[in-house]
Amino acid sequence: MDLVAEGPALAARRRLPPAARRLVVFFGGQDDEAGDRNFGRGR
Structure with missing residues (x-):
């Protein structure tokens, strides 16, 4: 199980x-994409 990938x-x-x-x-x-951007982790 790869936690980094998820x-x-x-x-x-x-x-x-x-x-x-x-x-x-x-x-x-x-x-996930919008959430990551909201928390400063945009892809």
């Missing part, structure tokens, strides 16, 4: 409790 955001999101995961989605985490 990206740090996905790896961290998988460890979050459901309530925090909903917050991540609210802040653009659902669309």
Whole structure:
């Protein structure tokens, strides 16, 4: 399993409790490209 390939955001999101995961989605985490840009990790 390659954690680097799936990206740090996905790896961290998988460890979050459901309530925090909903917050991540609210802040653009659902669309990985937009979410990464929002958090300063644009591709």
